[in-house]
Amino acid sequence: MEIAKIIGTVVSTIKVNKIENTRLKIAQAINPYGKESDLFYLVEDAVGVGIGETVLLADDGETISMILGRENVPIRASVVAKVDKINMYE
Amino acid sequence: MFYAKVIGKTYSNFKHPSLEGLDIKIIEDVNIVTGKLTGKKTLAMDPLGVSIGEYVAYEVSTEATWAFDLDMVPADTSITAIIDSRDIGGEDPV
Amino acid sequence: MDLAKVVGSITSVSKLEQLKPVKLFVVHILGSDFGPTGNYGVAVDTVGVGYGDIVLITTGSAAKMTEITKEIPTDTSIVARVDNAGDRQ
């Protein structure tokens, strides 16, 4: 799973049938120290998070199919948790 | 899913029966914050019928085969949505 | 499967129901020379590891193939603690 920051949303009216009623957000991958990467994902937000929040992404299509209760949803990345704190032991 | 711009199309009369009737488009990745093209170009199956110049979301790998209502489609990159606008941190740079 | 080192943990209050019973660790992926690669991930713990442990992680849909994670939406799972690897005694 990946740590990411929600930086925005996208609006899409035309989508393939299987992803109708999804809420797509833009996530930018970060490392545990908060360093931003060049990797952006369009993700399904299954938890309900806001802009600027740090989240956990699961990058596997079966995950989102499990969450939405539909089969074979063509989205890989989904928000599965909102991160309140990252405790680094070093 | 990832963000890209449709920059071209292809014609193919001779393809696997499961891809019959589906368009193949050329897409290029776009940095979603700056809006700049990244140079990474690829072919993508198009179940929606998008036009050149439109911004889309696409999916890769196994999940790309699920973008279709059909059971088995050998596609490793598929367009899944047309992006009308994007909003980064409250502003809309599109 | 990758080698990784446990370097941190995640505190999260609002998460999916299925993720509530498991512990989430921040892992630093190690290269073939056991050196740090600079890549980090978050993994579901299925064996009970602790800070500083070298662990084996499995990614992708295979991460859901353990007894504990089969109902859990994860793409990375810690499946073993590595006690000894390579020629290091």
Added chain:
Amino acid sequence: MMLGRVIGNVVSVIKDENYKGLKLLVVQELDMEGSFKDKFVISADLIGVGIHEVVMVANGTPARATQETKNIGLDSIIVAKIEKLIFEGREVDLQ
């Protein structure tokens, strides 16, 4: 999906039982201008293409998403022959 050009084939006598009857071709990746990139794949030909033809290749698990290949341990198949490519408003010469 990868754009490529068929540059050769692979002959194998001893191979997996399921691979029997499959034609394996060497495909070199092309960029969208039609010039060669430094990447090669061995890909199974499901549609019957000829040498030097421009093709589209599906890589990874989707290679098993056809009736012919669903039980075969394959990770690359040729799924279409590309006749014409329009990019940046003009047709790219694929010859």
